[in-house]
Amino acid sequence: MCQIALSGTNFGLITFLISLVCGPIYRRVCMTSKLSRxxxxxxxxxxxxxxxxxxxxxxxxxxxxxxxxxxxxxxxxxxxxxxxxxxxxxxxxxxxxxxxxxxxxxxxxxxxxxxxxxxxxxxxxxxxxxxxxxxxxxxxxxxxxxxxxxxxxxxxxxxxxxxxxxxxxxxxxLSERIVEFSTLGVQDRIRAELLRLARISSPGQNTAVIFPVPTHTDIANRISTHREAVTRELSNLCRAGLLERQNCSLIVRDVDKLSRIVSDVLGE
Known part of the structure; x- marks a missing residue:
């Protein structure tokens, strides 16, 4: 361990500088801790x-x-x-x-x-x-x-x-997702993820409101693809009348139909 000899003047100056720099930081840390707990x-x-x-x-x-x-x-x-x-x-x-x-x-x-x-x-x-x-x-x-x-x-x-x-x-x-990754193409993985989100947001309902709607990048990250593929498929589903964008929500108009589409591809 290194030892440094400090004169009284130098030690006082260093102590002052440390308190000047660290004092506000310490106070902010303490305040943050009090606020967070x-x-x-x-x-x-x-x-x-x-x-x-x-x-x-x-x-x-x-x-x-x-x-x-x-x-x-x-x-x-x-x-x-x-x-x-x-x-x-x-x-x-x-x-x-x-x-x-x-x-x-x-x-x-x-x-x-x-x-x-x-x-x-x-x-x-x-x-x-x-x-x-x-x-x-x-x-x-x-x-x-x-x-x-x-x-x-x-x-x-x-x-x-x-x-x-x-x-x-x-x-x-997780088992379902592994099967989807192994057997489905990008288009069908997007549909399967939308079906999963619809069932979570509105269990047992044939019309589901997904809120807050995940970004296209978020969906892409979940199914290992790129944002452009998600944007393209969501637009296709909107034109087909299966999806509808509404403010910050995404409405699945027919969950049963979406389920049949995914099931057919999976061979269920």
Whole structure:
């Protein structure tokens, strides 16, 4: 380790310069930390699927054991290969699970909104994060430590089953996407992605309103193609009367018909 001898005058000058530069930064960091962490006593996990059926006092107890935090738009919540283990519950706002290839190309996996949770895989298997998650708007999230999640699963069977069912749905969705990547051309992958978005936004309905509508680049990143191909196919579907653009929404006029088109190509 290097040692530097400082005279009293030099030491005083250096101390002054450090305080001059770092003082405002330190104050900003402290202010940001105070603003980002939230705890009013009113935050609750009661609206999340895995807590349905749990006694109110138990939900309140687990809500208090979370760190409630605000994130700004474009702020990362977790990063690929992070060693963090917290589970995130989105109280408000939107995020995107994504991965960036070595070339810098973005691969989008799914969008997340209020009522969604993520991060449970690393909490369960203690392995690094498999994806990055980035805020797409201002967000309020609850961060539950991994040991607390594991305790929840041990002590409340219905919560453990809810988590398993949720992960099963995600596995099925990823399996469908792998099949689509392997068997469908770009045009049909775009249609399949639109069908997926329609079913998520308006489950059980034959007319679906996708809001907020993803950009053409976002759709392209999800299905490994380029923006121009998405623009071209959406225009074709609009001319065919299957889609309609309306302000910030995209309306699928006939979900059943779109489903039949995709199913025919997949041979289902």
């Amino acid at each position: 939230v705890r009013s006593g009113k935050e609750t996990l009661e609206n999340f699927e895995i807590f349905k059926g749990l006694p109110a006092e138990a939900v309140d107890a687990y809500s208090r054991r979370c760190v409630w935090k605000r994130f700004e738009t474009h702020q990362p919540l977790i990063r690929y290969k992070d060693a963090t283990r917290d589970v995130f519950f989105i109280s408000s706002g939107r995020a995107r699970a994504t991965h960036y290839a070595a070339s810098g190309r973005e691969i989008s996996f799914r969008d997340l909104g209020a009522g969604d949770m993520f991060g449970e895989v690393s909490a369960i298997d203690a392995q690094p994060r498999s994806l990055s998650v980035v805020a797409q708007s201002e967000m309020l999230v609850a961060m539950m430590p991994a040991p607390v999640l594991r305790e929840l699963m041990r002590e409340h069977e219905q919560c453990a089953i809810a988590i398993m069912l949720r992960m099963t749905r995600l596995i099925r969705c």
